Amino acid sequence: MTDVAREYGLGGLPVAVVLVALFAIVLARSHLTYWAGRAVARGAQHEGLRRRGPAGWQRTVERAARVSATPGARRGIALVHRWGPAAVTLAYVTVGVQTAVFLGSGLVRMPYLRFTLASLPGSAAWAVVWGTVGMGAVWGAVTLAAGSPWGLAALGAVVLVLGTVVGAAVRRRRRTEPALVVADPDRHDT
Helix, strand or coil: CHHHHHHCCCCCCCHHHHHHHHHHHHHHHHHHHHHHHHHHHHHHHHHCCCCCCCHHHHHHHHHHHHHHCCHHHHHHHHHHHHHCHHHHHHHCCCCCCHHHHHHHHHHCCCCHHHHHHHHHHHHHHHHHHHHHHHHHHHHHHHHHHHCCHHHHHHHHHHHHHHHHHHHHHHHHHHHHCCCCCCCCCCCCCC
């Protein structure tokens, strides 16, 4: 546990303190993501087709609207619709859907108390997994691979392949995402 705590910058602290710190960190991250989703939902409801406010605010609204229309955000919304608060709890022990589920919970305006109650056990599970075996497993694999030239080459190949696959998926997703079209209320086509 000491090596894991050191990786998080919490070396020398008791295990309980490390787990509480990780719990607080992941809880804050998930709740900030939830509130970002709520802000987008509220902004969309309030703004409608009216475009008011400073240019920086408009860019933020447009960027958030683009994110909320991505396939990942749509998957997160679908999971929240199907599983409700259980999706929030289970999202903590998954890789790749956490942010989508938290953002989706805010976008569908899940009641905050329900989101909070669902996120407490999930945050605790995340803290235990990543505070004990999770980070230890990652660094154990790196240490094992670095122990031999073949292991290091294999680790490098895995990282290269994963990077290539993720990069291709991101490029493909960007090409297929619809462009955000915002009506200009000052423009009158007759």
